Amino acid sequence: MGRLESATQLRSCSDCPIRHRAVCARCEAVEFEQLEAIKYYRSYKAGQTMVWAGDHMEFVGSVVSGVANLTQTMEDGRTQMVGLLLASDFIGRPGRDNVPFTVTAVSDVTLCCFRKRPFEDLLVRTPNVSQRLLEMSLDELDAARDWMLLLGRKSAREKISSLINIIARRNAVPGTTLKPRNIEVVLPMTREVMADYLGLTLETVSRQISALKRDGVIVLDGKRNIMVPDMGRLMSETGDDVDGALR
Amino acid sequence: MGRLESATQLRSCSDCPIRHRAVCARCEAVEFEQLEAIKYYRSYKAGQTMVWAGDHMEFVGSVVSGVANLTQTMEDGRTQMVGLLLASDFIGRPGRDNVPFTVTAVSDVTLCCFRKRPFEDLLVRTPNVSQRLLEMSLDELDAARDWMLLLGRKSAREKISSLINIIARRNAVPGTTLKPRNIEVVLPMTREVMADYLGLTLETVSRQISALKRDGVIVLDGKRNIMVPDMGRLMSETGDDVDGALR
């Protein structure tokens, strides 16, 4: 490993890019000092498995940059993504030693890790952290439940539209209302990963993307870059009712 | 409402049946006093909708007795169950006013409610409560993610087998190993509700149950009572690998 790899260059919480959204979002100066004392950075290459299902995990942490997947796999190879980790998302489970899901880096990933035992102690006496973690967990639970509706009841076209819609919203700067015209979306994953995410085959994903393109709902630029001329049109393709989507 | 309805008879936390498993599981005497000050009981009849998706909720709370469903519904009527609330499970979301899912009582339900605003305040200064709530939320998140694999990747037959298996395990007395022969299972729901759980139609549910019966995996006694001659056989029908199911 080279001396200058990017992970080692991030050192201070004060100029951390995810500071305003991660578990530490509500921390004060004193609390940041405590976090700095138990933290370290780790990097993973795209495609690398970060944690295997059932593994013992000696740390928890936040995604600083990159994208990672949580996956479940059946013996015969069928796999289902059960979570998407983007910058500022939290990995790991305080109070339990083994992870139930496999975590894989989709792109190169930098992780801000906290040693697990000290972090658990800190959690008990630092409401600013535990409150934020609770909030993030409840958000994930809501997202997981939304995803259950998608997996159980939506058609392939609705699934694809929903995915594009979700990625577009996640990229939107918080606070600003998403302006509805000509939104650019970059898919941070291959067709196969999309399929594993949506409970489809990669061929169906490809076909539905082509169909959405043919119908003018999206415009493709290469394989990964999507332009959405009219977000309202896309939203009507997701099958969600309007209030639900605004939530 | 009659003076003597069961809800009003529960009053003290000290003899509460869910005390050891609910959000308040780790509370001390002083903390119970604070909780008692902001709590009240509510009852719902079987079939009654307790909260509508999008509703404002002025309380959070725990299920004291009975069973309730969390459901998502699309405009055209497609519905998906996204959660099952049993005794001691928590309802509501501190920090957010409206519930994203519809909550329906399956059987008669008694709820121990806390006024929302005071509960949120209490949460910040009572790690014994917020820690427990975090733990419960993370458990629910794990359960939701297991369900995502079922919804996204399992065949109809595997879904039905999984559901029967899960109900059988839940009824088993904790600690005792489930003896593998002639297990009796009572389905606590109609075929339609099963379908909403599994992301299927009620016809498919019926057909697959018939198929499992024809193949000798289960024996039916009436519509709701199932006898499983060999749990191992049933488990092999779920598609889960052996360790996964034991988790």
Add this chain to the structure above:
DNA sequence: CGGGGGGTTGATCTCCTTCAATCAACGTGG
């Protein structure tokens, strides 16, 4: 007796999977 809720079964249809061929982009080594 009629009616309705819950359940089963049949016939047909359709959406998605499966299997397979083809293509474009990219890197690598001769």
Add this chain to the structure above:
DNA sequence: CCACGTTGATTGAAGGAGATCAACCCCCCG
């Protein structure tokens, strides 16, 4: 520089699992 293999993606053809539409049964209850 080009042949070659690899990886990701698109598209086609065929088949199947589950949905849809519909008939019918059973049982309970008013």
